[in-house]
Amino acid sequence: MDSKLMDAAVMNKPLDIEIKKIQVPVPQADEALVKVYCIGVCGSDVHYYEHGRIGRYVVEKPIILGHELAGEVVGIGSAVTNVQVGDRVAVEPGVTCGRCEYCKSGRYNLCPDVVFMATPPVDGAWAEYVTIRSDFLFKLPDELSFEQGALLEPLSVGLHAMSRAKVTPSDRLLVTGLGPIGLLAIQAAKVYGVSEIYATDVVPFRQELAKEMGVTAVIDPTKEDVKQRIAELTGGKGVTVAVESSGNARAIADAVRTVKRGGRIVLVGMPAASEIPLDVNAIIDAELDVLGLFRYANTYPGAIQALTRPGLDIEKVITHKYSLEQTQEAVEMARTQKDTSIKIMIYPNQ
Numbered sequence: 001m002d003s004k005l006m007d008a009a010v011m012n013k014p015l016d017i018e019i020k021k022i023q024v025p026v027p028q029a030d031e032a033l034v035k036v037y038c039i040g041v042c043g044s045d046v047h048y049y050e051h052g053r054i055g056r057y058v059v060e061k062p063i064i065l066g067h068e069l070a071g072e073v074v075g076i077g078s079a080v081t082n083v084q085v086g087d088r089v090a091v092e093p094g095v096t097c098g099r100c101e102y103c104k105s106g107r108y109n110l111c112p113d114v115v116f117m118a119t120p121p122v123d124g125a126w127a128e129y130v131t132i133r134s135d136f137l138f139k140l141p142d143e144l145s146f147e148q149g150a151l152l153e154p155l156s157v158g159l160h161a162m163s164r165a166k167v168t169p170s171d172r173l174l175v176t177g178l179g180p181i182g183l184l185a186i187q188a189a190k191v192y193g194v195s196e197i198y199a200t201d202v203v204p205f206r207q208e209l210a211k212e213m214g215v216t217a218v219i220d221p222t223k224e225d226v227k228q229r230i231a232e233l234t235g236g237k238g239v240t241v242a243v244e245s246s247g248n249a250r251a252i253a254d255a256v257r258t259v260k261r262g263g264r265i266v267l268v269g270m271p272a273a274s275e276i277p278l279d280v281n282a283i284i285d286a287e288l289d290v291l292g293l294f295r296y297a298n299t300y301p302g303a304i305q306a307l308t309r310p311g312l313d314i315e316k317v318i319t320h321k322y323s324l325e326q327t328q329e330a331v332e333m334a335r336t337q338k339d340t341s342i343k344i345m346i347y348p349n350q
């Protein structure tokens with residue numbers, strides 16, 4: 001495999017992605033080489049493309065973005081036993097140390113030594129091939145598509161939100177913000193057996209998609225009072241859990257007064273300003289659980305099992321498909337057409 005070349009979409013600097021020939025990576029003993037079939041454009045990729053940083057992570061040299069992928073194993077290191085050449089796999093893109101307190105307790109998403117794709121300075125996988133430690137590969141059953149495999153990553157955020165809020169079938173859920181994460185959180189709620197799911201967004205296209213993906217009702221927060229409308233829709237009972245994925249400061253503040261007493265709020269969307277006004281007395285008085293969420297842990301095996309059964313339709317979030325050569329176009333679409341694009345897929349080998 002020495003000195004073979006492949007195409008990769010390299011972001012030289014913000015707003016500048018170039019297709020370059022680079023070395024095909026060679027797997028270490030515990031790694032596999034994966035031929036990338038499809039890979040999503042994530043909000044974080046777009047953010048790095050536009051601003052060159054997310055919080056403390058700063059793009060300081062050219063980087064390959066992209067971390068939501070599935071493909072085929074085409075090479076394995078000498079110590080790999082869990083996958084074989086020819087396996088179709090989904091890639092969990094954060095390789096953790098496996099040794100620290102967080103890893104050992106199962107909360108490996110908090111591992112301080114995680115090497116996460118497309119988080120500077122770590123390269124992602126907008127490329128023909130990528131290597132990754134093989135224990136972060138999950139075999140896809142024949143009935144799952146590569147697209148479903150790639151969507152396991154954003155779906156995992158929703159699944160982790162359900163797990164954080166200890167959601168059960170008796171919960172009534174509100175999802176605020178219907179981007180890819182919010183829409184997939186609706187599907188995650190279905191995995192957890194939730195049947196009453198309410199959602200809010202201002203964009204008609206997203207509202208329609210949410211309906212197609214099985215929400216009970218969609219509310220436009222600029223036209224209706226969300227709490228009042230939910231009270232009407234639930235016969236006065238209200239929602240027990242809110243998953244906030246918009247990052248809108250107003251939506252975050254409203255979540256505190258929208259869930260019923262004893263409710264749980266999972267904060268997923270990051271607001272532009274770190275500090276926002278929040279009614280703390282309401283949180284105390286209603287004994288609310290306000291939960292943060294960082295990526296996900298232990299979600300892939302269950303998600304794959306859930307997707308082999310009927311009832312879920314995660315591929316509905318895919319609105320556009322591009323080749324690797326069109327990566328900049330794909331990211332520009334995601335950046336500028338937020339009202340009509342949800343999840344954009346790139347196909348590096350077609």
Ligand SMILES: [Zn+2]
Pocket residue numbers: 042043044067068153154
């Ligand atoms: Zn992502």
Ligand SMILES: [Zn+2]
Pocket residue numbers: 096097098099100101102103104108111112113114
């Ligand atoms: Zn660790």
